Amino acid sequence: MTIRTDALPTQEMTINMGPQHPSTHGVLRVILTTDGEVVTRAVPDMGYLHRGLEKIGERVTYAQYMPFTDRLDYLAAMNCNCAWAWTVEKLAKIEVPARAEYLRVIVCELNRISSHLIAFGSYTADMGAFTPFLYAIRERERVNDLFEMLCGNRLTYNYARVGGVSGDAPPGFLEKTKEFLDYFEPKLDEYNNLISYNKIFVHRLANVAVIPAEEAVAYGLTGPNLRGSGVPFDLRKDEPYSVYPKFDFKVCVGTGERGTLGDCFDRYMVRINEMRESVKIVRQAVAQIPDGPVRAKVPRLFKPPVGEAYFRSECPRGETGIYLISDGTVNPLRLKIRTGSFVTMNIFEKVTRGLMIADVVAVIGSFDIILPEIDR
Amino acid sequence: MEALAISLVNAVPLLAGVPLWTVTLLLMVAVAAVILVFALTFEGVGSLVLRKVAGDIQARIGPNRVGPNGMLQFLADGVKLVLKEDIIPANADRLLFKLAPYFVFVGSFAAFVVVPFGVGLIAADLNIGIYYVMAVTSLVVIGVLLAGWASNNKWALLGGMRAAAQIVSYEIPVGMALIPAVLIAGSLSLQDIVRSQGGLLGIFGWNLFHNPFTFFSFFLYFTAAQAETNQTPFDLPEAESELVSGYNVEYSGIRFGLFFLAEFGDMFIVAALATACFLGGWNVPFFHVGTLPWIWGNLLSLGVFLTKAFAMVLIMMWVRWTLPRLRVDQLMRMSWKYLVPLTFVNLLGVSLWLLVFRGKGIPGMIASLFG
Numbered sequence: 072m073t074i075r076t077d078a079l080p081t082q083e084m085t086i087n088m089g090p091q092h093p094s095t096h097g098v099l100r101v102i103l104t105t106d107g108e109v110v111t112r113a114v115p116d117m118g119y120l121h122r123g124l125e126k127i128g129e130r131v132t133y134a135q136y137m138p139f140t141d142r143l144d145y146l147a148a149m150n151c152n153c154a155w156a157w158t159v160e161k162l163a164k165i166e167v168p169a170r171a172e173y174l175r176v177i178v179c180e181l182n183r184i185s186s187h188l189i190a191f192g193s194y195t196a197d198m199g200a201f202t203p204f205l206y207a208i209r210e211r212e213r214v215n216d217l218f219e220m221l222c223g224n225r226l227t228y229n230y231a232r233v234g235g236v237s238g239d240a241p242p243g244f245l246e247k248t249k250e251f252l253d254y255f256e257p258k259l260d261e262y263n264n265l266i267s268y269n270k271i272f273v274h275r276l277a278n279v280a281v282i283p284a285e286e287a288v289a290y291g292l293t294g295p296n297l298r299g300s301g302v303p304f305d306l307r308k309d310e311p312y313s314v315y316p317k318f319d320f321k322v323c324v325g326t327g328e329r330g331t332l333g334d335c336f337d338r339y340m341v342r343i344n345e346m347r348e349s350v351k352i353v354r355q356a357v358a359q360i361p362d363g364p365v366r367a368k369v370p371r372l373f374k375p376p377v378g379e380a381y382f383r384s385e386c387p388r389g390e391t392g393i394y395l396i397s398d399g400t401v402n403p404l405r406l407k408i409r410t411g412s413f414v415t416m417n418i419f420e421k422v423t424r425g426l427m428i429a430d431v432v433a434v435i436g437s438f439d440i441i442l443p444e445i446d447r
Numbered sequence: 448m449e450a451l452a453i454s455l456v457n458a459v460p461l462l463a464g465v466p467l468w469t470v471t472l473l474l475m476v477a478v479a480a481v482i483l484v485f486a487l488t489f490e491g492v493g494s495l496v497l498r499k500v501a502g503d504i505q506a507r508i509g510p511n512r513v514g515p516n517g518m519l520q521f522l523a524d525g526v527k528l529v530l531k532e533d534i535i536p537a538n539a540d541r542l543l544f545k546l547a548p549y550f551v552f553v554g555s556f557a558a559f560v561v562v563p564f565g566v567g568l569i570a571a572d573l574n575i576g577i578y579y580v581m582a583v584t585s586l587v588v589i590g591v592l593l594a595g596w597a598s599n600n601k602w603a604l605l606g607g608m609r610a611a612a613q614i615v616s617y618e619i620p621v622g623m624a625l626i627p628a629v630l631i632a633g634s635l636s637l638q639d640i641v642r643s644q645g646g647l648l649g650i651f652g653w654n655l656f657h658n659p660f661t662f663f664s665f666f667l668y669f670t671a672a673q674a675e676t677n678q679t680p681f682d683l684p685e686a687e688s689e690l691v692s693g694y695n696v697e698y699s700g701i702r703f704g705l706f707f708l709a710e711f712g713d714m715f716i717v718a719a720l721a722t723a724c725f726l727g728g729w730n731v732p733f734f735h736v737g738t739l740p741w742i743w744g745n746l747l748s749l750g751v752f753l754t755k756a757f758a759m760v761l762i763m764m765w766v767r768w769t770l771p772r773l774r775v776d777q778l779m780r781m782s783w784k785y786l787v788p789l790t791f792v793n794l795l796g797v798s799l800w801l802l803v804f805r806g807k808g809i810p811g812m813i814a815s816l817f818g
Contacts, residue, residue: 275771
């Protein structure tokens with residue numbers, strides 16, 4: 072007997088997930104084709120937040136572009152600030168005072184902590200547990216307070232400058248930072264006890280959207296998403312910049328401890344462990360920071376020599392590479408930014424095939440995408 | 448109800464000329480009003496407590512603006528819900544869309560009729576009490592499914608389908624987990640079940656401690672009931688992060704309010720059933736409430752019942768703000784592969800126990816050892 076499939080015809084359903092959806096982390100639109108709850112195809116549709124950041128770069132001066140990098144990744148504005156400063160300094164071969172570099176590393180790592188906190192918090196909220204999100208916000212608040220003390224802003228810092236940072240750390244800042252680290256480090260164990268190893272949470276994440284190491288490399292994943300697949304690639308170690316070689320820290324990789332190597336749980340755990348490493352780095356930086364000026368002499372009408380430079384740095388969401396061409400005028404001739412989230416979206420369609428709708432949310436959360444990075 | 452009406456007519460000579468059915472009807476309306484007012488008050492206070500407890504758990508303050516300490520927040524919310532524009536989507540099935548909230552609301556509130564609040568405080572002591580609760584709460588499925596379908600929204604449809612599958616699947620373990628209490632009392636009436644847990648054993652007279660199987664079945668019931676009422680970690684039909692808001696995504700104003708109220712009502716029903724069937728209901732430990740004057744006995748038993756029920760509701764809220772959410776296939780697997788077989792085995796265990804030990808529980812046997 073043959074089974075008649077025409078008797079009860081079923082139809083695939085096309086659903087718009089976003090651009091207004093609570094768990095696409097912004098204005099990402101995913102066109103889902105589903106068979107009931109099972110996703111047969113999930114195509115990300117990007118561009119809702121396009122602001123032409125690269126084109127703007129050709130119309131403003133090198134110093135004026137700094138506030139725009141805040142908006143490149145608003146959860147890790149310090150990292151983007153510093154990435155821009157490092158690129159321009161590489162282009163113009165500017166020597167930066169040591170104290171400025173130390174301050175940059177401190178703020179970058181603090182910002183990595185606060186960014187990973189949001190990643191952790193919003194991920195648990197996506198999984199239906201709203202409480203850890205508020206715990207994460209509570210800790211992030213302290214980082215914001217530190218940054219406010221340093222530069223007066225709490226979200227878009229605009230702290231780095233070409234040739235240094237905008238101002239030296241105010242008195243008491245380093246002590247406050249140490250205080251925060253002492254407060255924060257035990258909290259990570261608390262998170263692990265409360266939610267990371269919760270049975271339901273592990274069941275939701277383990278073995279979901281497994282990305283093998285070769286595939287992760289082939290699709291150009293970077294940052295925690297690549298390390299979650301077990302590839303120990305970290306620009307701070309492998310292509311050291313700034314004063315990172317002076318610090319002792321380890322590169323966290325996924326271990327497949329609760330499922331398969333490269334699943335959502337590994338990517339989640341990498342972020343949790345990275346916060347601990349960042350704490351380590353900040354501790355060392357605060358202990359070693361030298362005295363001295365925080366800004367090199369850079370002419371007010373800054374004209375870098377003709378040439379080009381590409382600089383990549385390790386941002387919380389992967390590698391941020393900035394490519395600059397200078398024609399010797401006050402404006403860059405061409406600016407191109409490569410961001411972690413954008414590249415990560417390539418693999419999205421592949422890993423979500425055959426998952427359930429709830430898993431698509433888990434995948435988006437585990438990639439820790441941020442929309443201004445995707446659309447620029 | 449009729450007996451009460453007769454006694455009322457006898458007590459008040461003024462009513463002698465009125466036909467009996469009129470008095471009965473009026474009494475019914477009055478009792479319904481009292482229950483509705485109680486339920487709504489519970490909802491208001493419940494939502495306030497929920498938000499305060501949630502605030503405490505989540506390291507924040509919770510409502511503190513309306514009234515002293517935010518106590519009137521629920522009134523403000525209620526007024527807001529009533530005054531909001533009632534939007535019906537252009538492509539919705541208007542009739543079904545309007546009908547759906549009533550099904551959900553009625554299904555949840557009709558169950559209050561048989562809740563034994565006190566020794567004499569029960570709207571109708573039906574001899575099929577538990578059966579009735581299971582039956583009327585099933586009405587919720589129809590309402591939820593209608594809401595999901597009539598909204599003409601794919602997210603709502605998915606939510607409605609999830610809800611229907613979930614509620615139907617979890618009704619079986621809920622029912623099976625409640626049967627041990629019925630077996631021990633030998634009656635489906637909730638008052639009889641509560642009375643069977645009285646006596647001089649104190650809290651050890653509760654069905655919870657009757658034998659190991661009933662102890663287990665309390666937890667089975669509580670877990671399954673959490674799922675049947677769509678509480679976290681089983682809140683898939685209204686999973687905000689996946690389905691935007693689930694079956695009620697297109698509803699606004701008081702229609703949304705009805706869904707919201709029904710959810711709280713369900714929560715209380717679950718807590719009340721757990722209290723009545725396993726935690727001794729309104730029985731005061733080591734004390735016979737019936738010996739007190741009617742008014743004091745009822746007040747005392749009402750206090751005891753509400754304390755227990757609210758404690759259960761608080762535990763549900765605690766769970767709600769602690770756990771993440773299951774995935775839909777994991778949810779189904781949990782029901783059909785674990786809860787359903789376990790409740791059946793458990794039921795068998797209770798029946799065998801009652802057969803072998805002639806209905807005596809462990810505390811009862813220990814007590815009889817000491818004369």
